Amino acid sequence: MIYLNLLCRGLLGAVFLIAFGGKVRSPAALRAFAGSLADLGWLSARLRPAAVVGLLVVEGATVLLVVWPGTAAAGFAAAFALLVVFVLGVGLSMRRGERVRCLCFGADRGPMGVSDVVRNLVLAAVAALGFGSSLAGGTAVAGGAIAAVAGGVAAGVVATRWDDLRFLLSA
Template sequence: MIYLNLLCRGLLGAVFLLAFGGKVRSPAALRAFSGSLADLGWLPARLRPAAVVGLLVVEGATVLLLAWPATATTTAAGFAAAFALLAVFVVGVGLSIRRGERVRCLCFGADRGAMGVSDVVRNLALAAVAALGFGSSLIGGPAAAATAGGAVAAVAGGVVAGVVATRWDDLRFLLSA
């Protein structure tokens, strides 16, 4: 279970680090992300600044909880925060798609155009990883013994999978060309 836990932590840690970093890398990127929230017809304008700050705080905290020298409590809290964020994203994007809104995705700092069903599917898959990681925190716990090589391989595999998840549309475009 420890290797599954480390893989899930690496994957979700990479996803949320890239998301957080993409938004705060420059004032212009942060303004662009904040502006993209105007596309969400269900989010009142007066709540957008709080939504941006809240999202950044929770994304940053999620990364720290997943990267923290692990205890079952901090790791489980990181997975719970990741799951909660992803659930909000699934519901929010799904609602926007259902309403016919064309919401731009600046989730990882670059404008990839309008979000679609593939974004919902990606976030559902990531939520499943968060649930799996949460369960592994409760069952095997991150304090269980692991070899250094196995731990590095599990985290590295998770990070690679996280980068692939955040750049899936780019990879799909390259492979289809």
């Protein structure tokens, strides 16, 4: 279970670090992300600044929490909660017929859709697996630990390029 835990920590750490970094890499990127929230018909203009700050705080905290063994379970719980909010938010927007742009990782990937919901559901499952594996404990051999974390990071990078992968597979 320790290797599953390390893989999940690497995966979610990479995903949330890339998401956080993509939004704060420049003032223009942060403004673009904040502006994309205007497309959400259910989020008032008054609440948008707080939503931007809150999201950045939770994403950044999630990265820090999943990195450290003693706080990984809390990080997985935060990741799971945030991903469920994303699934519900995208689903609600789609149901209302809103064309919300995805700036999840700092770049405009076009309107969000079913593939974003699927990606976030898969990531939520990873968070649940990670949480469960955190409860099991265990010790790891250095080589196995490095392989598990590296595999998780690689999978996390693939998850952040989900739209590109979807495009390639649909062509």
